[in-house]
Amino acid sequence: MDKDHLIVEYMRIYFHSHPEKVPDNPDEAFALFQKMHKKYKTKYINEFKEKSEKYVDRFFDRKDKDNYY
Secondary structure, three states: OOHHHHHHHHHHHHHHHOHHHOOOOHHHHHHHHHHHHHHHHHHHHHHHHHHHHHHHHHHHHOOOOOOOO
């Protein structure tokens, strides 16, 4: 699943659980959706980056132990 689709699913679940947080004005609602999408996307990318850095660090720390190439 694409990261944008994943973020949209998170937002859909959030706003389905909290319908009172969606403004009545369509322009304000759209601005809120854009702001939250950007926030969640940045958080998601940062978490993915940290996990991949940890994986690479762990791989290179063990480079002499289990190299099969």
